[in-house]
Amino acid sequence: MNAPGTARQSPDFRLMIGDEPFDPIDVPVPDEGLAPAKKATIVQFTALLTEPDVARVKAAYGLVLDRFIPNLAFLERLDDGTVGRLRADFLVRSCTALDPALKLAPWIPATGTPLRLITTMFDDADAGTVRSALDAAGARDVQLIDDRPAGSHLFAEFALDDRAALPRIAAIDDVVWAEPEPDAVDFNVEAAQTIQSGGVGVHGGTIWDQGLHGEGQVIGIIEKDGTIDLNHCFFADEPNVPGPGHRKVLSLTRKNDTKVNEHAMFVAGIAAGDDRANPGTHPHRGGAFAAKLVVRTRDNHLLKMLGDAKAAGATIHNNSWGLADITSYDKTARDADEFSFRNEDHVVVGAGAGFHEADNTPPGIAKNVLCVAAAKAFPFEMSDGDGLPGPTSPDKRRKPEIMAVGGGISSALVNPASPSAPYCLTGGPQVFAADATSWAAPNAAAAAALVRQYFTEGWYPTGRKRPDRRLLPTGALIRAVLLNSTVDMTGRPGYPSLTEGWGLIRLDRTLFFDGAHRRVDVHDVRHSAGLEIGQRRTHEIVVSSITEQLKITLVWTDVPPAETLHTLPARNLLRLEAEDPGGIAYVGNDIDIPTGLSRPVGSGPPGPPDLRNNVHMVIVDHPPVGKWKITVEGSVVFGQQGYALVTSGALK
Known part of the structure; x- marks a missing residue:
């Protein structure tokens, strides 16, 4: 019962799609109804469906109910007969044909050709039919990517030379969504100790001191366009062939023209670099220096890349890059979220955008990705060093949500001489900025690896290593520990804030060890x-x-x-x-x-x-x-x- 003087608030039935939300009741229904062929249709219900409701409408009308649209609606493929029966159902408020114009992402560039596009298809689409329809609409260089066996969707990549063909692409029945093919940009700007305990130097005290260095953990590194040099002492082994027997690199995947570059070397070194000749002692070793690595260069299909890294053994996944000029929740963000949900034991880390970018972008803005901005080096770690403030656009979520040190870091560098024998060149960034979200993200990924090790080795709840207490943590638990450990950055007013999120990682505030x-x-x-x-x-x-x-x-x-x-x-x-x-x-x-x-x-x-x-x-x-x-x-x-x-x- 409502309290005296108050009224029950009416549900918001507007559909949150397109430039402006709209009530589907206001959309005219054609007298002739829908065509007999199945068409994209928005089915809106009068209230949230209970489990019995879901079972009934699925059985009665063949609904899938897997494409949710706020508010209270789902996108389905229906013929006119099914639509007519649905409109008579007491739970159904409206059935509206999807306007093909709503299939086009608002961030498709307004000028310039050719357009490189990615389209998402309905799950029952036939690949051959899709290819023929795209060819007929003016697409060229069509490449189909079928991720349905992995639990995702059928996608098509192609070029479009005539912008006037966009409506023809949207009108294809099998197409759900069309968006521009993204370009990636690197997010560039004694860090491990600072985010472990706040102290640095010999007497700083670290999680390392407790015996956690990343043993048994594997960090996946996805790089925009570079790779690492296995000759560097941080990554070398004998024999120096990536695989299960390699001490550091389990897998190294790259395109034929991919070259070693500093960004990849620096990121991988921050996460897990360790001198083969002197393990655990190099002053520039990574935050989880005993962990192993899976390294690859990126393509446009993050879901598959993350799946490949999982197959190679990675459970923590670092992405020190973002998409150029794309600030909305796109396919890359959806891939990251879908992978995270379907693989509960994994954590995906994404760098927030640097100061030189326009806004935060995927994959960092995905809802299940830990988005990291950069703090300065000790003793100025309570001030931000690099990273654009949130929230996300246009949905106003808190990203970035956590800070890690991204400045004052030394890590693996590329040797210009490219020697065939191992070398051990380290130092500050030579090509990229000294403070960068690119460097903060692998520090956070290393911290995630230490948290995972804490649980898998049985340190919880006694604070002492107990093999009989081993726990396989979910990615949600690892993220929750990292976020719980944060401290307010005093150099930034307000907490939480749009710049620092929930603050700077300080692992020893949450990871309990005996006597703390x-x-x-x-x-x-x-x-x-x-x-x-x-x-x-x-x-x-x-x-x-x-x-x-x-x-x-x-x-x-x-x-x-x-x-x-x-x-x-x-x-x-x-x-x-x-x-x-x-x-x-x-x-x-x-x-x-x-x-x-x-x-x-x-x-x-x-x-x-x-x-x-x-x-x-x-x-x-x-x-x-x-x-x-x-x-x-x-x-x-x-x-x-x-x-x-x-x-x-x-x-x-």
């Missing part, structure tokens, strides 16, 4: 055991002292990519609430920006609920001692949604 003041409590829930719509789960913790800040972080890897047609990628929505021993409640992401602390419910006007981000936090200084209740609720969930919940502080 701060402890950690984690709940890692996989999709198969995840929340359904309206379901709530309560987890309890006990705070033992008011001296340590209490930080609660909820992260979930959202459902595979939202439909290409609209610009609101968020799909499943979870709600975080924490209640202290006295009954005072806090809601995730309702934070007083000047102080960086959560607002107690009822202490003033609440902030709007966060319906966009899949990272939610509650942060409380001087938390009351006693039992706290932490509740996670499935506010809007399609199927089941897993999550990771990480709490750190003075816990019993």
Whole structure:
């Protein structure tokens, strides 16, 4: 029942596609109905579907319900008979033919030819029919990429010499979406110690000191257009052939014309470089120097590249590059999100855009990717060194969301003499900028590898290595630990902020080791055991002292990519609430920006609920001692949604 003097808010039935949201009820229905052939049709329902509703409409009408469009709608392929029956169903608000113009990405360049395009097809499309239709519409150099066996879609890459042919491409029944083929750009600008414990030098104290160096971990490196030199001491072995027996490089994939370059060398060295002759002692070794690497140069199909890296053993994936002039949620972002959702144990890291770019771009802006900006080197690490502020455009999500050191770094350099024997040249960047998000991202990837090792070796929950306690963490848990470990960057006002996100990584604030003041409590829930719509789960913790800040972080890897047609990628929505021993409640992401602390419910006007981000936090200084209740609720969930919940502080 509504409270006195209040009214129930009407649902928003506008479709969030195209330049302006519109109500499908206002779209005229042709008298003749749809053609007998199956056409792209938007089916909008009167409310969220329950599981029995989903089962019924799938069985009755052959709906797939896999291409969600906010609000309350799905894109389907239907004939006119099915459309007529659907319009009579009490759950259906409207059935609207998709305007072909809405299939064209708004960021297709307005001028210039030839256009290089990528189109996404309906999953029941026939490859031969697609090729013939594209040829007839004026496409040339058509290349089909069928990622359906990997759980993705059928794509077509091609050139278009006549811009007037764009409507003909959009009118092809099999086409769902057309967007420009992207070009990539590199994001360039004693770091490992700074993000491990905040100290540097011999007495700095690091996670390394506990015995975590990346052993047993594999980091995938995808580079824009370069590769690494296996002759460098950071990557060399004997025999020096990449593969399972190589001490550092499990796989090295590159195009025929790909050359060794400094960007690739520097990034790989930051992540896991280690001197073969003197392991674990080189002053410029990587943040996870005992980890192994899978290295490749990029193409336009990130889903396949990530899948190949997985097949070679990688679970952490670094991308120190972005797409030129593409700032929307495109195919690359969808690939990253789809891979992350379907491979729960993996973490994808993306560099935020550098100061010289126009805006943050894919893959960093994907909802399940950890987007990293660069902090300066110690002792100025509380100031940002490189990275454009968010939020994402146009959906206003928080990206970048975390900071790692991206300045004052020395790593592997290319030897101009190109010797055949191993060499060991290191130093600061010679070609690229000294401060760069490109350097921050592999530092974050290395930190992710250390977090993964912490759980796989059984350090949780005792703070001592216990093989019988081994846990295979989800990517959501690794991201949640990294985000929970962050500290507010004092050189940037407000917390969280559009520039720093949730702040600078400081691993020892969350990774608990025996004898430390701060402890950690984690709940890692996989999709198969995840929340359904309206379901709530309560987890309890006990705070033992008011001296340590209490930080609660909820992260979930959202459902595979939202439909290409609209610009609101968020799909499943979870709600975080924490209640202290006295009954005072806090809601995730309702934070007083000047102080960086959560607002107690009822202490003033609440902030709007966060319906966009899949990272939610509650942060409380001087938390009351006693039992706290932490509740996670499935506010809007399609199927089941897993999550990771990480709490750190003075816990019993």
